[in-house]
Amino acid sequence: MKLTTAQRNQAVIKMALQGPSGSGKTYSSLLIASGLCNDWTKVAIIDTEYHSAHLYSSLGTYNVLSLEEPFSPERYIEAIESCESAGMKVIIIDSISHEWEGSGGILDIHGNMAGNSFANWAKLTPRHNAFVQKILQSPCHIIATIRSKQDYVLTDRNGKMVPEKVGLKGVTRDGMDYEFSLVLDLDIKHMATASKDRTGLFMDKYPIVPSGLTGERIWTWCMGDELMEHIHSQIAGANTIQELRAIIIKYPTLRDRVEPLCIARKIQIERVVAENVVEPLKTSDNGNN
Numbered sequence: 001m002k003l004t005t006a007q008r009n010q011a012v013i014k015m016a017l018q019g020p021s022g023s024g025k026t027y028s029s030l031l032i033a034s035g036l037c038n039d040w041t042k043v044a045i046i047d048t049e050y051h052s053a054h055l056y057s058s059l060g061t062y063n064v065l066s067l068e069e070p071f072s073p074e075r076y077i078e079a080i081e082s083c084e085s086a087g088m089k090v091i092i093i094d095s096i097s098h099e100w101e102g103s104g105g106i107l108d109i110h111g112n113m114a115g116n117s118f119a120n121w122a123k124l125t126p127r128h129n130a131f132v133q134k135i136l137q138s139p140c141h142i143i144a145t146i147r148s149k150q151d152y153v154l155t156d157r158n159g160k161m162v163p164e165k166v167g168l169k170g171v172t173r174d175g176m177d178y179e180f181s182l183v184l185d186l187d188i189k190h191m192a193t194a195s196k197d198r199t200g201l202f203m204d205k206y207p208i209v210p211s212g213l214t215g216e217r218i219w220t221w222c223m224g225d226e227l228m229e230h231i232h233s234q235i236a237g238a239n240t241i242q243e244l245r246a247i248i249i250k251y252p253t254l255r256d257r258v259e260p261l262c263i264a265r266k267i268q269i270e271r272v273v274a275e276n277v278v279e280p281l282k283t284s285d286n287g288n289n
Contacts, residue, residue, distance in 0.1 A: 013222055
């Protein structure tokens with residue numbers, strides 16, 4: 001046993017996007033994935049939504065693995081392993097709700113089992129847990145979408161009460177959201193709020209529209225201390241103002257931390273330049289005398 005100092009270096013995010021139909025789960029997850037790895041060819045989406053993942057091909061050259069029924073935990077695990085073997089960096093599972101409630105999923109299997117219902121759960125729970133562990137132990141970033149049961153509420157719009165679709169409980173096993181480091185809840189207006197957030201990036205903040213920048217922020221958090229060490233090295237090696245500007249532009253989500261470091265390096269560069277200009281002038285004056 002050995003005590004070590006806690007550090008977060010090159011973590012991989014396990015996150016979920018949940019919301020009702022039409023909230024933009026697939027589209028949002030693709031945008032976040034693009035920001036996570038900045039390479040569409042390293043993004044794979046496991047599509048259980050009858051080829052809906054192909055609808056956004058204009059975004060980039062991402063990969064699609066179509067998963068059809070039966071939606072058993074073992075088939076999900078096989079699909080994840082296929083993406084890992086192909087060298088993917090981000091895996092989107094769209095959606096994990098089918099593993100629980102779809103044809104051939106856990107509830108469907110349980111309903112067709114003979115014998116004692118309680119005893120049958122003892123057989124099925126390990127299969128579901130194996131699927132959960134596969135997500136958690138994967139070396140890839142994983143974004144799982146979860147369907148939400150939906151209802152309608154009346155909202156006031158310009159003095160007129162109109163029905164609005166809202167998402168309720170996610171369609172998956174109770175407590176599944178606890179397994180993820182980040183859970184974003186999407187509403188019908190495509191706005192996301194965090195219901196769980198170990199990153200500290202989104203909890204108790206204003207709702208956001210998920211984008212590539214969202215993925216960049218998560219990637220920055222995943223890289224942690226190692227990224228800042230790398231940035232420190234880049235800044236120390238910069239010899240021009242243009243190089244420092246490029247570093248600030250490269251890390252927009254870290255601007256508050258990077259910009260002061262670049263300003264300090266800028267002052268050092270300007271001082272060196274000034275000294276190199278003054279010294280030849282002094283030498284020239286001495287020669288004239």
